[in-house]
Amino acid sequence: MGGTSTRPAVARIVAAAGVVLAAGALAGCADVRSPEALTIAVTATSAEPRPSLAAVEDLVADHAAASLLPGDGMVRLVVQGDPEVHEVDLTPMRGDDVEADFARIDEKVAENLAVLEDDLAGAAAATDGNDVLGVLDRALEATPEGGRVILMGSGLSTVDPVDLTKAGAWIQDPEAFAATVDAANLPDAAGKHVTFAGLGYAVPAGPQRTAGPASRDALTALWGALCEASGAASCDFVDGQPAASAPAATNVVPIVELDQLETACIGGATIDGNVSFGGDSAELTPAGVAAIAPIAQSLKTCTAGQVVHGVGHAAEVPGSDDGVELSLARCEAVFAELRRAGVPEEVLGDCVGLGSREGQIVDNTPDGVFDEALAKLNRVVELTVEQG
Template identity: 45%
Template structure:
């Protein structure tokens, strides 16, 4: 094997006051695997990138003198010791794991992580994805939830970093800080935190996005990742353990209580909000999401049409879900017409069942309900 076969690893955090605190211990398995894969000195290096901070590198490579430790037992002990040392260092200097610039700059952190990672390397992006800085300012982008791919297409290509040759994993999308509200004061001090109401009355705790907004975040960042030329783009929806944030940077709040729409685009309706369990019966909550779309369709130019595509999760022993997904798509289009969408804007319902999943909800053959929820959707697409 040659030296070029090593796989560099970078873990990048936005780590703002609007998100859970950094918990590197939650990535112990990934870090241990990385160190175990070391073939040459330095292969076990891990680079930490945090918004506004200079990258920090730790070497987890298990060594015996100037050679890789060959004894498996001693190798495991060394990796454990190196990892504990890394955790102790970041605990002693916790400020390096807190964003030092205002806003939530996902694209900037992504760019910095790419710069710190040679081609062939892996990047783990730990972020809520709720970017508030140009050119991905979701605080100012009214229709990003309806058409995330269209939003990405409007970004100047020169503002998207070149991720060619890197494998990207996104985790934490949609997770916000709830244990330490961004609009509170330090309980051990009378000094107001920069995100406190005393410091800026316009800044409040960031509410967690619902299923539809989380799906839009997934679509947005996967689309941008693919546009950046990464060799692979995946989402890990296993939740990182929530920890209180100690970051004090100022982050605008993104609102999710209104669904904005226009006459072109895509909106994903989460089944756990829109339908009764295992049913195609619409809930009252569905109207809050469908009414703005129906209103928009009533004012759209001639020729606009909305199609519905139903999706279900893979549930072992429960069939392919095509019948249920078709019924859900059909009922959504019918309800849009009842809410005022012109008949000539109503398109075709299609049920894909579990044949086109957003994520694999049976990884390694084990069914996971948290992932299954992400696959139970009706996708609405307005075209001309």
């Protein structure tokens, strides 16, 4: 492993709606095409950040700006447990007509986006659990063929048939778990496009841990496989952290376990810096040593050929360096404790420090302001065990 992020590139999408001019356009015979339908679906549970357009604002703005006729910029909003499909019209209007002044279109779209942002901020799951597949199903039903569904949420589903609290080592082989879901229980996405945003992000400092890069990769693979099995025309992923504000929901959501090394020799685990390291320290606390003990016990029983790799992270502190040395020292401290606990040297692989500029768990300086609660989530060491 080198000093760069090992996360795979995710698909970036740009709204494709617009005007298509036929050969006879100069003669006044323009063949125009309105943007395809757009639906935003949110699980909006108590375990997830409050829904926000933060990660998909450009995509939604492009949809609105491509409006050719009144109502073209309509966006449907589906919320977990809410039987009503809400609508917000983002079409930039001037009176009864679509705004044609390019200098004012962005201004009017921004005003309409603020209305949609307010509606998202008030969204709250009306049923318990995190029902990702159920919300996706309803959103697809509300979207005509050729349209797009943007599914915003952590993807940490806790409702059958995708209950990750009972899925075993789904991080180890997400595609294999996806294959166990009966096709009869999947929504019909034929002819429609699906975009996932916010996978892996939980409420900062909440009981549900935010997924690290390895777990987010597994979630991407899992939902990508289920999306393809549903027959979608395309399945895309928008990376990036949602807004970190507290959710409006109060529903009960089970915890999805993200540390699987205690039960499997291939998987991942996170050494929580909140209890393992001080703010500017690579010295393991007694709580950190205790957290490593069961991982070491598991590694000692693994069969030959399996190797554990470590990636250290650091919080971004304004005015400080990039934290690479600190994050590497934290990784090395964890490896030193694994050695002390009896893990064979041949099981220990590479140690990498990504610092605070690359592969962060969350952005701990939103709007340029340091947030200690978010910074704690970045003081971690991620361990990944794989076949050597």
